[in-house]
Amino acid sequence: MFLNKLKLKNFRNYEICETEFPGNKILLVGKNAQGKTNLLESLHYLATLSSFRASNDGEIIKWGADHCLIEADLTKYGADVELKILINPPRQKVLKVNGLKKSSFSDFLGNLLIVNFNVADLLLLRGSPSDRRKWLDDAISQVYPAYKDRLNKYSRIKTQRNNLLKDFKTSINLSSSQEELLSVLNEQLAVSGSNIVHLRNKYLKEIQQKAREKHKNISLSDEDLKIVYLSNTTGNFNAAEDEIPKPDKLLEYFQNMFKEKRAEELARAQTLIGPHRDDVGFMINGKNAVSYASQGQQRTVVLALKLSEIDLIEEIIQESPVLLLDDVLAELDNERQEFLLKSIKQTTQTIITTTSLSAFSDGYLKDKKIYTIDSGSVKENLNNEKAYL
Numbered sequence: 001m002f003l004n005k006l007k008l009k010n011f012r013n014y015e016i017c018e019t020e021f022p023g024n025k026i027l028l029v030g031k032n033a034q035g036k037t038n039l040l041e042s043l044h045y046l047a048t049l050s051s052f053r054a055s056n057d058g059e060i061i062k063w064g065a066d067h068c069l070i071e072a073d074l075t076k077y078g079a080d081v082e083l084k085i086l087i088n089p090p091r092q093k094v095l096k097v098n099g100l101k102k103s104s105f106s107d108f109l110g111n112l113l114i115v116n117f118n119v120a121d122l123l124l125l126r127g128s129p130s131d132r133r134k135w136l137d138d139a140i141s142q143v144y145p146a147y148k149d150r151l152n153k154y155s156r157i158k159t160q161r162n163n164l165l166k167d168f169k170t171s172i173n174l175s176s177s178q179e180e181l182l183s184v185l186n187e188q189l190a191v192s193g194s195n196i197v198h199l200r201n202k203y204l205k206e207i208q209q210k211a212r213e214k215h216k217n218i219s220l221s222d223e224d225l226k227i228v229y230l231s232n233t234t235g236n237f238n239a240a241e242d243e244i245p246k247p248d249k250l251l252e253y254f255q256n257m258f259k260e261k262r263a264e265e266l267a268r269a270q271t272l273i274g275p276h277r278d279d280v281g282f283m284i285n286g287k288n289a290v291s292y293a294s295q296g297q298q299r300t301v302v303l304a305l306k307l308s309e310i311d312l313i314e315e316i317i318q319e320s321p322v323l324l325l326d327d328v329l330a331e332l333d334n335e336r337q338e339f340l341l342k343s344i345k346q347t348t349q350t351i352i353t354t355t356s357l358s359a360f361s362d363g364y365l366k367d368k369k370i371y372t373i374d375s376g377s378v379k380e381n382l383n384n385e386k387a388y389l
């Protein structure tokens with residue numbers, strides 16, 4: 001898959017920007033705070049319908065503007081695809097594929113697929129559970145687009161249930177209609193939650209096999225990586241060893257947990273179980289990599305994961321995703337950097353951001369398209385000037 005053109009209007013610090021992406025290896029060079037990450041963020045948004053750093057859509061609109069547009073032309077399976085997103089809060093965003101309006105997220109997702117690898121990802125193991133859920137959710141919604149609609153549905157039911165629990169807190173006795181509503185919401189949340197846990201388990205099982213192999217190759221040792229889904233509702237799922245639990249088994253766990261946690265949930269007026277509180281664990285040779293692995297070992301895990309995401313997408317959709325490497329090369333030591341660059345296929349379109357070209361050898365730069373980014377404007381670096389910074 002290839003990104004041919006990107007058009008932004010009022011996106012972050014881009015007022016108007018139209019950039020073509022000829023060729024499959026592109027370097028974006030610019031000083032700090034010029035808009036390199038913003039540009040990649042717009043691609044991430046096209047691929048996942050969410051930002052990796054904004055907590056709401058309003059944040060990505062240029063300050064002072066009331067709406068923003070992200071448009072891209074791609075080539076997928078040899079055909080042209082036009083994607084367009086209009087963000088205009090508080091109205092719902094408008095999604096179009098080849099000029100046709102799409103009413104659900106899942107009808108839009110699955111067109112542009114990316115693997116985004118940035119400096120913050122290197123801290124995935126050190127980060128919070130919500131960082132790891134976000135990584136997992138973005139990755140899954142690209143390969144199983146229906147997942148995104150399920151996540152949204154889960155979140156709506158959870159909000160409704162939390163509101164009801166708050167009502168309970170203020171009333172002394174529960175009316176029978178409140179009780180009835182709670183049991184309906186429990187049922188709905190259990191179905192929705194077990195769908196999500198099921199897809200997370202399935203995805204982790206798929207990525208685990210690839211990541212384990214890559215991790216061995218990068219670390220050049222007999223270190224054995226295992227990924228575990230940590231759930232407060234359905235128990236732990238060791239992706240390397242366990243069979244994926246069936247959705248009806250998961251449903252049973254949910255129903256039992258709602259009974260077990262009833263008093264606590266009522267007292268705290270919050271939904272305390274479910275995938276919104278789950279986490280992903282990483283084990284190296286049986287030890288928790290989050291607490292025991294060195295920073296270098298943790299980076300190796302993330303590198304293995306990112307390379308596995310590429311392979312998994314290729315396996316599922318039979319095309320390469322677009323790879324985004326945001327400042328990450330400069331953060332990796334020589335061995336890991338070399339392993340990453342060597343692993344990227346010639347045919348995988350790769351967009352790399354950097355503050356300086358001096359980190360790259362002349363040989364590497366030879367066949368790359370180089371752009372400079374300066375205060376929200378993207379210009380072709382016609383001379384491929386290495387002495388840019």
Ligand SMILES: Nc1ncnc2c1ncn2[C@@H]1O[C@H](COP(=O)(O)OP(=O)(O)O)[C@@H](O)[C@H]1O
Binds near residue numbers: 030063
């Ligand atoms: N909503 C917004 N409207 C206008 N400018 C923004 C908005 N959000 C962030 N910016 C600006 O974008 C710049 C950061 O861009 P970024 O892409 O992160 O830089 P870098 O080139 O270092 O990756 C900052 O100068 C910031 O002030």
Ligand SMILES: [Mg+2]
Binds near residue numbers: 037038326
């Ligand atoms: Mg940046």
